[in-house]
Amino acid sequence: MDTYYKPEHLSHFASIAEGNKALAEKFFSYYGAVFADGALSVREKALIALAVAHTVQCPYCIDAYSQECLKNGSDLEQMTEALHVAVAIRGGASLVHGVQMLEHVKKSSM
């Protein structure tokens, strides 16, 4: 393998069924159901997916859900706000652990 990430892997995603068709079918039908229009709109789900994609830093998902967000009527401002939600939770998750640090410091310092 000359490089780990290849854009064409995205369109070949379905070939993952080769090793286990039954599980792949279950996964893809579940996946399809998750993204169907429901109590949340397809557009809102695509924005959540975009934020998660950046959190797990998956280039395939970033590619797919940037496109999906646009297709479903989101604009750059909405997409950027979704991203900042992910960033805030990521940053906040680190920072809130600082309270543990603080406790340690208080306990073991004079």
Place this chain on the structure above:
Amino acid sequence: MGDVPLLPTWGPDVAGPGLPAASPRAVRSLRSRGSELASAETQIETVSRVDLSAMPYAGSFERALRENGWARLEPAPIEIFQINLGKLCNMSCRHCHVDAGPDRSDEVMDPATVEACLAAIDRCGAHTVDLTGGAPELNPSFRTLVDALVSRGKHVIDRCNLTILLTASHRDLPEWFAKRGVELVCSLPHNRRRNTDIQRGDGTFEKSITALRLLNAAGYGKGDPGRRLTLVTNPAGAFLPANQAAMEREWKESLEREHGVTFDRLLALNNMPISRYLEWLEETGNLKRYMELLVTSFNAGTIAGLMCRNTISVSWDGRIFDCDFNQMLELPAVASDGSGFHVWDFDPAVLAARPVVVGRHCFGCTAGAGSSCGGAIES
């Protein structure tokens, strides 16, 4: 020597390395810029040069039709008579397939041709007349024509760009339309400012919202079938619109909540690889990818509902086309003997016997849920 920055200096105000500058928002017409793409022939060549040999049907629309049971694209009875009243427009949007603009004042339908259209409508029996442009309202015969159609009992559709309603001589149009029951099909690229202004120029979104308020005040967009207000969206980029019904729901909710305006229905159209949108595709390196997207999204279920089957389209100079897109590509409707049709003297029976003229651009109409002047074809 100045300081060498240790870190790249890009930030919110500086374009980052490798990021292309935003494309110009509104542009002048291809014709006024003397662009090669102003020629319909060059547009057709540009699209046909794209290598789609590895794509379904090898990128041939005729083959896609054939393999789905249509040896030729037969028209159905004419229901809609569409008139392009001219290429003159108060705007000049980035994606315009007409290459319309304020400079195109010499390509406007004259009163004699308008008369000929009325006579033709009487002969062919269409129940609906669809007025488009450019900005159709800029044609000096516009109001006379609408009145003549209304008195004939025709359903009249005006394809309106919204901003024209704010210009001095058109301020009274909302009330004027309401009195005559004209259906308004208004283009608004997006329900938010950014993607609207990207296509139509800065400030367009604000103006469009003001125009929608005027229409609401005249009774449009409130569920009254005699004052129907339809909005038309098309993507600001190289992608296809998704679910029209879900978008309609969200647009209704957000336009009412954020701007206090209402409308009746949303149509989502695909952008066609023609004229200024084609130029944008080429300039941004998106042409091949977009054509591949159109071809791989081919949906045979859209063929029967294509607008070219129940609509004829007349150009400002009175020639007859299968649709407004063919009109812009200078591909007139042709009879089996190879002759064209003119609004002055066409024979509806001969017209009905013609096959529709198709080409690669037609993949724009059959992609995804399909796209016609009536929006998605399949729900």
